[in-house]
Amino acid sequence: MGGISPLGSDWQTVRHHLKTNKSAVKTISQWEDIEGLNATVGAPVSNFEIPSSWPRRQRRSMGRVSAMSVMATHLALSQAGLLDDPILNSGRAGISYGSSSGSFDSYDELADFYANRTTRKFTSNSYIKVMPHTSAAAIGIFFGITGRIIPSSTACTSGSLAIGMAYENIASGKQDVMIAGGADELHELTVAVFDTLMATSTRNDAPSTTPRPFDQDRDGLVVGEGACTFVLESLDHAMNRDAVVLGEIIGFATNSDGRHLTRPSGKTVTDVMKLALQDAEIQSNDVGYVSAHGTATEIGDVVESVSTFEVFGGSVPISSLKSYMGHTMGACGALEAWMSIQMLKEGWVAPTLNLDNVDAECAPLNYVREKPLPLKTKYFINNNFAFGGVNTSIVFAV
Amino acid sequence: MNERVEIQNSLTNKLVELFELEADEIQLDSRLYEDLDLDSIDAVDLLSQLKQDTGMVVDPERAKTIRTVGDVVDMLVELDI
Numbered sequence: 001m002g003g004i005s006p007l008g009s010d011w012q013t014v015r016h017h018l019k020t021n022k023s024a025v026k027t028i029s030q031w032e033d034i035e036g037l038n039a040t041v042g043a044p045v046s047n048f049e050i051p052s053s054w055p056r057r058q059r060r061s062m063g064r065v066s067a068m069s070v071m072a073t074h075l076a077l078s079q080a081g082l083l084d085d086p087i088l089n090s091g092r093a094g095i096s097y098g099s100s101s102g103s104f105d106s107y108d109e110l111a112d113f114y115a116n117r118t119t120r121k122f123t124s125n126s127y128i129k130v131m132p133h134t135s136a137a138a139i140g141i142f143f144g145i146t147g148r149i150i151p152s153s154t155a156c157t158s159g160s161l162a163i164g165m166a167y168e169n170i171a172s173g174k175q176d177v178m179i180a181g182g183a184d185e186l187h188e189l190t191v192a193v194f195d196t197l198m199a200t201s202t203r204n205d206a207p208s209t210t211p212r213p214f215d216q217d218r219d220g221l222v223v224g225e226g227a228c229t230f231v232l233e234s235l236d237h238a239m240n241r242d243a244v245v246l247g248e249i250i251g252f253a254t255n256s257d258g259r260h261l262t263r264p265s266g267k268t269v270t271d272v273m274k275l276a277l278q279d280a281e282i283q284s285n286d287v288g289y290v291s292a293h294g295t296a297t298e299i300g301d302v303v304e305s306v307s308t309f310e311v312f313g314g315s316v317p318i319s320s321l322k323s324y325m326g327h328t329m330g331a332c333g334a335l336e337a338w339m340s341i342q343m344l345k346e347g348w349v350a351p352t353l354n355l356d357n358v359d360a361e362c363a364p365l366n367y368v369r370e371k372p373l374p375l376k377t378k379y380f381i382n383n384n385f386a387f388g389g390v391n392t393s394i395v396f397a398v
Numbered sequence: 399m400n401e402r403v404e405i406q407n408s409l410t411n412k413l414v415e416l417f418e419l420e421a422d423e424i425q426l427d428s429r430l431y432e433d434l435d436l437d438s439i440d441a442v443d444l445l446s447q448l449k450q451d452t453g454m455v456v457d458p459e460r461a462k463t464i465r466t467v468g469d470v471v472d473m474l475v476e477l478d479i
Contacts, residue, residue, distance in 0.1 A: 056417065056418050057437070060439070060440075060443075061439075120446075120449055120450050121450065122446060123442070123443045123446045123447075124439040124440075124442040124443050124446070125439070125443070
């Protein structure tokens with residue numbers, strides 16, 4: 001596993017943030033001149049630049065999102081001991097990776113086309129950087145991977161859906177190894193999208209007090225960024241090479257609301273969690289921790305908490321890591337799973353920051369608050385939901 | 399002749415800037431692909447950049463005949479850029 005996040009890009013740094021209730025949300029003064037934009041808080045990954053040591057031919061096609069994806073994948077493959085392994089170009093290793101969109105870097109080149117009816121700013125890479133599978137393609141070329149490429153461009157479930165698709169490709173025997181995860185880059189355009197929907201937090205003067213998942217005073221999400229990669233492999237493949245197994249995916253489900261593009265539906269959100277438990281062949285009371293989507297939007301938190309209560313009751317500990325790093329969009333499912341695995345391997349989980357008073361509209365769950373909770377459990381579930389009514393649940397064993 | 403040298407110098411600078419080459423490895427007879435290690439994507443970007451800088455219009459068939467740095471200079475001279 002490898003992650004690039006607003007909280008850090010190695011577990012020790014991330015762990016320090018989580019253990020000390022330290023938020024990565026900041027005021028972004030560069031957005032203040034944008035007419036009509038209300039939110040000027042975000043959660044950037046600091047100090048990330050495309051390394052100049054990477055070959056020029058690799059770099060030229062990368063925007064920020066695909067570069068972070070490649071970096072996270074490099075970390076993951078290194079940890080797995082599979083960098084330059086022959087499996088990567090055997091056709092038995094594939095990629096399942098997603099982001100909400102490609103990089104915004106070259107929108108300027110494309111916008112010139114519309115504004116001035118000219119192709120003069122187009123380069124060979126204008127499209128490559130914005131195409132939906134820009135991260136998957138960049139990973140494949142950087143590491144010489146020759147199996148399947150399955151891009152998941154489903155906004156906030158891009159990462160979780162990608163992990164699920166990777167799991168199913170391995171379970172069905174189509175691939176032995178899958179590079180799986182998601183990413184997105186922080187851009188003012190993304191903030192404007194959510195701002196227009198009145199879904200962004202505007203606590204611009206008090207960035208560390210937002211987002212506030214499940215809190216009665218929440219006022220919306222905060223846009224973050226990052227990338228996170230899992231190296232998934234079949235049990236046989238892992239055992240044959242004596243790999244250190246960090247965790248196991250034992251169940252996955254995805255469904256869709258079929259009702260409304262942005263307003264979530266309780267029934268299908270409940271269903272997706274139940275389906276994942278069925279796939280995992282465990283009971284709801286076997287699950288010891290729920291890693292919530294918890295974006296801190298008005299309706300999303302209510303629907304999620306009620307569905308979680310219907311499936312798990314009110315005793316299982318739940319928290320939202322978005323309270324520390326904002327909504328990392330396509331990266332969130334993968335980043336939250338990575339951090340949850342690491343926490344549970346150490347026997348604790350982080351609280352939801354800024355959850356001072358649970359909203360009366362939210363279900364009475366066992367919200368972890370204020371300080372880390374010591375917790376020993378084998379199973380946890382990671383839930384994510386996206387525009388278009390896309391729902392995913394992944395059950396992990398650690 | 400002066401104009402030709404000027405064009406060659408500005409092209410050399412452009413190649414250095416775009417493709418991280420060393421100026422002294424760029425000669426008139428340097429082949430873009432074999433000697434300078436460019437590829438088709440780089441060639442497209444070079445033309446795209448020249449178009450942006452000069453406003454020139456390139457005939458795709460003419461562009462496909464380019465092999466060396468000198469060929470690019472010839473084309474720019476022909477187009478009277």
